[in-house]
Amino acid sequence: MTAEDIIRVKELLPTTLGSVEIRDAFPRELLERAIFSARMASVSYLADVRDVCARMMSGEISEAAARDVLGGVLERMGHSPQDEGGLSNPASIRRLNLILETQTQMAASVAVLQExxxxxxxxxxxxxxxxxxxxxxxxxxxxxxxxxxxxxxxxxxxxxxxxxxxxxxxxxxxxxxxxxxxxxxxxxxxxxxxxxxxxxxxxxxxxxxxxxLGLLAPGEEPPRPAGVSLAPDAEELRRVVESCGFDISEGL
Amino acid sequence: MELDVHVKVRPDIGAVLGRLGPIWRRELLSAGATAARIEIATHIRRQSRFHHKTVERLNKRTAGFTATATGHLEKGAARITSRTYPDHAVVSVPIAGISRAFRDLKIQAKKAKCLTIPLSSASYGHTVREMQRLGWTVWRVKGRDLLMGRLGNDQAQMLYTLKKQVVVKKDRNLLPSDDSMADAINGAMATAIRAALTKEVS
Incomplete structure (x- = not known):
């Protein structure tokens, strides 16, 4: 998958939790395949984050243009970069750069690992x-x-x-x-x-x-890193099928 | 935006690639693509040190504000990726405007009427809307392609000049030369072939 695709397949994870609480509350595998931001419960905003990050990775828009889009969305939600709070203010320049840079760097790393x-x-x-x-x-x-x-x-x-x-x-x-x-x-x-x-x-x-550096002996075959899979686990599929309330196995 | 860049493969490596099945071809191309990714990232990082002229010029001109470089080249270099298929490989360079390594880049206003070219450290790296969100009052000087701005009660300053379009000249140095790319890619594929053969023999 391209880094752009990796971002586009991510789930949206709205939450009212702070960053440390998020890490404690959700399994790493879930966070790895999700777009989230501390104390950001708006699904539509997170969808916009996902979209602009993907467009950044395709080279279509710059970070400043991406920040401009998100700043406009946040303005309509009543947030302003002039509000207090620094990094905890979702509309601050620092916070917007943080989310854009984190998501794009994560996607690039996963793409490199998959290759x-x-x-x-x-x-x-x-x-x-x-x-x-x-x-x-x-x-x-x-x-x-x-x-x-x-x-x-x-x-x-x-x-x-x-x-x-x-x-x-x-x-x-x-x-x-x-x-x-x-x-x-x-x-x-x-x-x-x-x-x-x-x-x-x-x-x-x-x-x-x-x-x-002594990490490998001459002729020693280097081990390959574990791949990163963004595929959801079977447990999630089981939960969803059960929540549908019918026996889907007959149809399969 | 995707650019097709064709790199000359050494005849001996080309002959091997042409006779291999898709799995092995992909394996060798992955080595070539990774070499290309590394070569491009290293080159752009080196070049980014020489691309801070705009912010340095604005900082000299603007009193009271010091802009820092947006770092778009080094950020882009840190996000270069590659992906490999059985018959080709793609290296993605997520830097808006990187195509000017191969041709002049004509930029035209799309949604807005004009492009805004920063004239001040304060406006560097920010759109007009972002400046307004940051509390700036921005206005156009009548009859001139100039946007002025003021933050609170500070003295007004020139923030942007307005242009219908700009042409950024081709800068081939933004990306590695064809020869250095070909050397890196061919070298990696040759190493991968040698390594596989050595493993097979031992």
Whole structure:
């Protein structure tokens, strides 16, 4: 699937919960395939978010144009960027950039993960987490996050000290997304963005570099990362069929 | 928007691809497409360092406001993806206007009557409507293609010039050269073939 398609197939998840509560209340798999925003209960607004994010990923519109569309929708809902609240104000520039950048980066990461084959992992067996986008106040705790995530998974497939390099199949990526070490600003995903508003992303690392870092022995076959599936689980289908109130198996 | 870019495949690799079945062809093309994704992202990131002229010029001109670059190139570079089919691969570069790497880009007003070109750090990266939402009073100067604005009781300043259309000149440096793309793609596919053969032998 293209990154644009990945966004378009996402479900809308209206909620009155805040970001930390959302992470605690919903399973990661559900959030991964949903468009949501803290304390945003409007389905039509979330549908607009989904649409403009998809159009951004197709290169049709810029971030400023996407923000303009959403700003107009929020204005009609009674929100203004002049309202107080900073990031908790849905119409603030920072909040709009946050939702657009998070959703588009997540979709791009999933699209890249879905394209991993034996050939690509053979040539580039690892990712390096590095700063790809500038931020006015970048987090300075990435070494602590990396160390905590590494310790949590026993440094399985991950480099210690210095560069943030790990095999694509290393469990460190999930630990980083889960906020190992007690970081509460993470998104729960094993791919970038690992934290809200983060400008850190992945660069592919070649085989030679992986051997130099001791992540692979010469001739050792690199493991492939688990794919990301946005398909809903069977439980959801079962719930829906049951809610229909008839025995659909006869028709099948 | 999709651009068709054809890259010369080395004759030996082309011969192998032509004789392989769809599964293996897709496998090799995935290596080529990933190499292209990496080459394009690295190139755009490097180029983005030289594309802050507009914001630097506006910051010199505007007192009281300091704009930061929108970062649209580096954000786009971080979101480049590829997808592979048995007979071709597609690399998506989600940057509005990236086609000007190959041709002049004519931009015309679609919904509005005119395009708004920022003249101030305050208006850089914002639409007129967004400026109004941010509390600015914006008005057109009679008889001139100029939008002025004021925030509260501050002094009025020039925010935008109005144009029916603009032509942004072709900038081939926005994307890697055909040769460097071909080298990256062919190199990756050759490596994938060698790796598979080595594995098969051992």
């Amino acid at each position: 991993q084959t034996a050939a690509t992992v053979g040539i580039w067996p690892a990712w390096e987490l590095t700063r790809l986008e500038g931020r006015s106040a970048p987090r300075e705790d990435w070494p602590q996050r990396w160390n905590a995530a590494g310790e949590a998974v026993g440094w399985d497939g991950a480099a210690r000290g210095g560069r943030f390099v790990a095999l694509k199949a290393s469990p460190i990526w999930q630990a980083l997304g889960d906020g190992a070490g007690g970081f509460k600003d993470t998104l729960g995903n094993p791919y970038p963005p690992f934290a809200f508003s983060s400008g850190m992303g992945w660069e592919d690392v070649g085989r030679e570099e992986c051997e130099r």
